[in-house]
Amino acid sequence: MENNLNFIDLYAGIGGFRFAFEASGGICKFSSEWDKYSQLTYRAFHGETPFGDIHLVTDIKNQIPDHNILAAGFPCQPFSLAGVSKKNSLGRLHGFDDPTQGTEFFKIKEILRIKQPVAFLLENVKNLKSHDEGNTYRIITESLENVGYIFETKIIDASKWVPQHRERIFFIGFRNDLGISKKDIQNLFPEPPKERIYELENILIPESELQNKFGEKYTVGPGTWDTLLRHKKVHAEKGNGFGYGLISKPYSGKVTRTISARYHKDGAEILIEQKGRRPRRLTPLEACKIQGFPEECYKFFDGSVSQPVSDTQAYRQFGNSVAYPVIEAIASNMTELINSKNLLIDELVEINKTAV
Structure with a gap:
């Protein structure tokens, strides 16, 4: 079956996620990275300069292209306030009492809410789970559920792939109307190779x-x-x-x-x-x-x-950046599941029904 999967690459850094999903046949529809030096390396690696600060995207529906997968290695900021003042919110998006307002994760959540891609892959430091006595992780998980996604998380040490200890937490999620179970998602976290890929x-x-x-x-x-x-x-x-x-x-x-x-x-x-x-x-x-x-x-x-x-x-x-072989393995598993279950075809059918 022809692979027409596409993705967006947010908080892209130098494009490790992009390499991974392109290796599985995916097409990058949009990328964003604010750091001007990372943009230079991204351009050298991928042949194009990513969009700058994602917060300059004020019209998600029209400025962010439709996509199947959202990929992001987002920065972790403390969610110390349960909401922000109307003065600071500029009246945008999803209300003034959203506990993710003012954080980088807020933009990811809003893109998921508005664009409703089939799936997402997020990466962060392993301490995200314990940050602020677990409140940060709780708010993130509740937010993902509230915008319509089922997901699983796992901390993976890249040392089974590369000769470097690098523990990171990964979130793999799917839209909750696609019939994907938590067990299906758990199976997408890769088993380490029998031998380390790089020594x-x-x-x-x-x-x-x-x-x-x-x-x-x-x-x-x-x-x-x-x-x-x-x-x-x-x-x-x-x-x-x-x-x-x-x-x-x-x-x-x-x-x-x-x-x-x-x-x-x-x-x-x-x-x-x-x-x-x-x-x-x-x-x-x-x-x-x-x-x-x-x-x-x-x-x-x-x-x-x-x-x-x-x-x-x-x-x-x-x-x-990311330990690329880990991301590549996850991207491959996600792409295989999406194609094997014809999720892109099913999504197209649903869109057509809505249009009619």
């Missing part, structure tokens, strides 16, 4: 090659290294294990800490030991690979073509 020894550039190409560019400076050593000593004296994470040979089977958006500052979470010298950061190419991004992205960081952004911005972007 650290295949990601890290050999020392001789690194030296020839970059010299000491990625070696941690003496002041930074002294600071990291001092911090680790202080934490050790307090009886905890906080401090930098150092990876040494042999690399086989080893898994790093989570790369984060602050990696550009000192590389503390993932440092690579260099015998006789201070340790080094990952290169941007290695950061790309440790997130499992497709090979077509490598050329932008291996010197084949111009790098779209500075190293600092590249680190921020990969630290904020």
